[in-house]
Amino acid sequence: MVRISALRPYNPINPSEFSTNPYDVIGKEEEYQLKKNPNSLIQLILPDGEGEEIYNNASMAYEKFKTTNLILHEETPSIYVYRQESSQFSQQGLIMGIALQDYEDGNIVKHEHTREKPLLDRTKHIVATNVAAGLVWSVFRADREINKLIEQIKQKKPKFDFEKYGYRHLIWQDTDPNIINQLSNLFKDKKVYIADGHHRAASAAEYRKTQLRKAAEADKSNASWQYLLSYVASDDQILILPYNRVIKRLSDNVDDFLKKMEEIYKVKQVKKAFNPKKKHQLAMCIKGKWYNLIVKEKRFSSKRDSLDVAILQDKVLGPILGIYDIRADENIFFVGGIQDPNNMEKYVSEKGNDVFFNLYPVDIRDLEAISDAGGVMPPKSTWFDPKLLSGLVLHDLAEK
Numbered sequence: 427m428v429r430i431s432a433l434r435p436y437n438p439i440n441p442s443e444f445s446t447n448p449y450d451v452i453g454k455e456e457e458y459q460l461k462k463n464p465n466s467l468i469q470l471i472l473p474d475g476e477g478e479e480i481y482n483n484a485s486m487a488y489e490k491f492k493t494t495n496l497i498l499h500e501e502t503p504s505i506y507v508y509r510q511e512s513s514q515f516s517q518q519g520l521i522m523g524i525a526l527q528d529y530e531d532g533n534i535v536k537h538e539h540t541r542e543k544p545l546l547d548r549t550k551h552i553v554a555t556n557v558a559a560g561l562v563w564s565v566f567r568a569d570r571e572i573n574k575l576i577e578q579i580k581q582k583k584p585k586f587d588f589e590k591y592g593y594r595h596l597i598w599q600d601t602d603p604n605i606i607n608q609l610s611n612l613f614k615d616k617k618v619y620i621a622d623g624h625h626r627a628a629s630a631a632e633y634r635k636t637q638l639r640k641a642a643e644a645d646k647s648n649a650s651w652q653y654l655l656s657y658v659a660s661d662d663q664i665l666i667l668p669y670n671r672v673i674k675r676l677s678d679n680v681d682d683f684l685k686k687m688e689e690i691y692k693v694k695q696v697k698k699a700f701n702p703k704k705k706h707q708l709a710m711c712i713k714g715k716w717y718n719l720i721v722k723e724k725r726f727s728s729k730r731d732s733l734d735v736a737i738l739q740d741k742v743l744g745p746i747l748g749i750y751d752i753r754a755d756e757n758i759f760f761v762g763g764i765q766d767p768n769n770m771e772k773y774v775s776e777k778g779n780d781v782f783f784n785l786y787p788v789d790i791r792d793l794e795a796i797s798d799a800g801g802v803m804p805p806k807s808t809w810f811d812p813k814l815l816s817g818l819v820l821h822d823l824a825e826k
Contacts, residue, residue, distance in 0.1 A: 427533040430613045431523035431653045432503035432606050436491075436557075436820040438467075439498060441595070442588040445817040446471065448560050450544075450625075465496055467817035471551075471559055481554035488555045497820060502601045505609065506819060507579045508657060510812050511594040517812070519659030520576065520609070521561065521597075521819050524618065526634045526654050529627060534564065534654070535619045535797040538805065540628045541753070548629035558630060558821040561657040561814045562623035565790065566616045568660045575608055586818065593812050618658055619797050621790075622810045630654050633823060650825035657814050661790045667809040668785035669762045671738065672773050673747060676780045680712055683746070690741045691719035699767035702786035708734060709767065709784035714775045716767075729792055730801045734785050739804050753805055762809030 438444035446452065446460060449471040460468040470491065473483035491497045509518035528534050552558060566572070579600045586597040600606070620627055630651075637651045646652070676683055687693055691708065696716050702709050708719040726732040731740070743749040749758050761782075764770060773782050788808050796803055 427615065427617055428528045428613050429525040430505075430610050431525070431648070432505050432601075433521075433523050433653070433655070433819065433821055434500050434503055434650070434825055435655075436497040436499050436822060437585070438817060438820075439496060440465070441586045441597075441815075441818055442590055444496065445590065445595075445815040447591065447813050448623075448816050451813055467559060470555065470557075471816060478550075481550050484551055485554045485556075488557050499822075500599075503606070504599050504601050505579075505606055506585075506600070507576050507596075507598040508814070508818065509580070509596045509598075510814075511596070512592060512812075515665055515812070517659060517663045517665065518576065519657050519663060521655075521657050522609075523650075523653030523821070524564070524656045524658070526631050526652055529631050529654060533617050534627065535617055535794075536624060536627075537620065537793055537797045537801070537803045538624055538807070539802055540625050544625050545628050545632075548625050549632045552629050552633045552823070553636065556822065556824040558626070558655040558823065560623065560626050560655075560816040561819075562627045562630075562654055563621045563810060563814055564618040564623075564656055564658045565621050565661040565664055565794075566613070566618050566658060567794070568662045569612065569616070572609065572612050573660055575605060575612075579605065590815065591812065595815060595818075597818055617798075618656070619661075619794050621664065621793070621808070622814075627654055637823075650821065651823040653821070655819065655821035661794065664790055665811055666787045666790060666793075667763055667765065667811050668787045669735070669760055669806045669809045670764075670770065670785055671743070671752075671781075671783040671806075672759050672761060672779050673749075673781040673783075674757050674759075674779050676712075677747065683712070684717075686746050687719065687742070690723075690737070691721060694718045699771050701765070701767055701784060702734075705732075705786050705789070706734060706737075707786055708738070711771050711774050711782040711784070712780065714771070716771075728801065729795045729799065730803060733788060733792065733803065733807065735788065735804045735807045738783060738785070760806045762806075763811050 446467045460466045469487040475483045506521035508521050579598050584596045585599045634651050696718050699716050706721040710717045749755045770782050773779050
């Protein structure tokens with residue numbers, strides 16, 4: 427049910443130096459270090475400046491990358507296989523275009539709302555630069571035939587092969603029309619589910635709307651702006667980590683808070699830090715002490731309500747702690763991507779916060795089911811790891 431397309435993108439000549447993490451996970455210190463390098467994608471995705479100057483600087487950075495041949499235009503329509511490898515985990519998927527009409531039709535399925543401010547920022551960015559540099563990460567339900575074609579593409583010599591951020595990154599390029607046509611036919615019967623990149627997808631959709639209003643009819647059918655720059659992976663090729671919650675200050679004393687928690691969970695103090703082993707189990711650290719929490723009531727009105735992040739929000743953060751808008755409330759922040767509970771404990775024992783909630787990760791099938799039902803997951807429900815590098819493929823939206 428989705429229409430895919432090969433791309434004619436720009437590729438960096440030195441991907442190890444040029445590529446970065448996605449803009450929305452780059453911290454201030456990493457940004458500062460990256461900006462020492464004029465040949466880094468950071469100059470495009472997080473440019474310096476104030477107000478509209480930011481977007482003008484982004485546009486100039488992109489033009490500079492092209493004129494100095496830091497990135498080279500690919501003349502032949504191509505799709506790519508992108509693989510990340512480490513001793514602990516490996517994942518792979520396809521980089522290609524997916525028709526933004528499928529986004530409008532609901533065949534590119536969302537599971538979270540976008541926010542006005544970051545959407546406006548990314549829309550201004552893409553309008554000013556006419557390029558998509560970050561991948562929208564989507565998944566499809568595992569398909570043997572698609573995965574066979576991916577393995578076939580990987581028989582070639584990779585276009586890129588380098589180490590960065592603790593992973594080996596490999597890119598294979600394929601220009602064979604037969605392979606592309608086979609993939610097109612296989613994806614005609616598929617939905618894809620956005621895993622990460624909702625604001626990138628929404629800003630691309632907004633850009634497309636502006637182009638539809640002003641483009642001549644003959645220019646509309648297969649223009650590059652009709653397609654979303656996508657990384658599309660089988661749903662068995664994905665690692666979801668929990669997006670944990672940290673509460674800075676409790677309004678109650680610890681004993682009173684634990685009594686309220688006992689109305690929702692079976693609460694048992696344990697001797698050491700741990701990770702939950704199953705859904706509806708929660709690990710909680712208060713004042714250096716760890717507690718094992720098991721959800722008492724397991725009848726739910728929807729799949730969304732059964733998620734541990736939803737139970738925590740609906741039963742604890744809002745009613746007990748008064749934290750209803752978790753994106754705006756200053757008494758909560760989020761920690762994704764760490765797996766060692768002893769490091770989690772430091773947020774309480776060393777950094778002065780009151781509570782660390784260590785969650786069991788959301789299952790990708792739950793995400794798909796909630797998306798299919800038109801539901802929306804609570805904010806900050808999933809942390810996908812490893813992050814996909816930005817800048818390996820730059821999708822020029824001015825391309826005819």
